[in-house]
Amino acid sequence: MSHPFQSQQLQFYMTRPAPCPYLDGLQERKVFAHLDPLAGPGMHDAMIRAGFRRSQNVVYRPACEGCDACISARVLAGRFEPSRSQRRTWRRNRDLRVEEKPAEATREQFQLLKRYLDHRHPGGGMTEMTFGDYAAMTEEVWARTRVFEYRLPDENGQRGRLIAAALSDWMSDGISMVYSYFDPDLPARSLGGFMIQHHIEMTRRRGLPHVYLGYWVPGSPKMRYKQDYQPLELLRPGGWAEIDENEFSGET
Numbered sequence: 447m448s449h450p451f452q453s454q455q456l457q458f459y460m461t462r463p464a465p466c467p468y469l470d471g472l473q474e475r476k477v478f479a480h481l482d483p484l485a486g487p488g489m490h491d492a493m494i495r496a497g498f499r500r501s502q503n504v505v506y507r508p509a510c511e512g513c514d515a516c517i518s519a520r521v522l523a524g525r526f527e528p529s530r531s532q533r534r535t536w537r538r539n540r541d542l543r544v545e546e547k548p549a550e551a552t553r554e555q556f557q558l559l560k561r562y563l564d565h566r567h568p569g570g571g572m573t574e575m576t577f578g579d580y581a582a583m584t585e586e587v588w589a590r591t592r593v594f595e596y597r598l599p600d601e602n603g604q605r606g607r608l609i610a611a612a613l614s615d616w617m618s619d620g621i622s623m624v625y626s627y628f629d630p631d632l633p634a635r636s637l638g639g640f641m642i643q644h645h646i647e648m649t650r651r652r653g654l655p656h657v658y659l660g661y662w663v664p665g666s667p668k669m670r671y672k673q674d675y676q677p678l679e680l681l682r683p684g685g686w687a688e689i690d691e692n693e694f695s696g697e698t
Contacts, residue, residue, distance in 0.1 A: 456480075462475070466510070468516070468663045473510065475509050476509060487618075491617045493505045497681045499622075500624055501583070502583060503586060515664055519658075519661065520656045520657060520659060520679050521659065521676075522677045523649040524650055532674070539640045541598070544596055545597070555580070590616040595608055595611050596612075617654075617658070620649050621649050642657070
């Protein structure tokens with residue numbers, strides 16, 4: 447890693463080049479910094495609004511040589527209007543029980559995460575995660591982090607099996623979805639999309655404007671789903687700006 451450079455309370459570092467997980471044949475680098483717990487939640491919020499993402503107590507963003515494909519994206523929650531298919535997804539999952547919980551790792555969450563990773567991301571770096579790693583990912587944070595659990599009711603309509611979960615950070619202007627995972631054996635429920643819609647609804651009920659979805663990457667099939675949540679703002683060199691759906695016309 448290179449020598450750090452200073453920016454107020456944070457020291458920034460650069461990672462070594464590594465294969466890009468989104469665009470074949472490219473290399474990625476990230477600039478990152480450790481969050482100081484004494485800086486308070488305002489620092490976290492400012493960094494997310496500036497295009498960074500959080501992992502444990504580290505904030506990072508792409509800093510790739512010759513490529514700026516990764517673009518921070520956030521949904522304007524108050525103006526979101528679900529499509530016909532998104533309304534169907536919402537109706538399919540009306541039976542789920544949703545619990546907002548403190549950021550505490552459980553074995554049940556970890557087992558679901560492992561099944562998700564083994565099915566959706568086989569061979570990826572996270573597949574070797576231990577429960578200790580998952581606990582660190584969930585609990586060693588200074589942000590206003592919550593775990594949202596989505597459960598099927600049992601035969602008596604009570605709290606039942608965990609089928610999806612989202613690790614998310616409440617912010618002063620909305621919520622940032624850090625990581626979500628779900629039961630891979632229930633594809634008809636479209637649980638990933640349902641969790642995004644649920645976060646939009648929670649944000650709207652609190653009177654907050656934004657749901658931060660991380661990076662949209664033109665040309666990456668893995669990131670295409672984010673453009674289905676309109677209206678969407680992208681972080682450009684001149685700041686956050688709403689985009690027209692026509693910008694996505696070349697995406698597949």
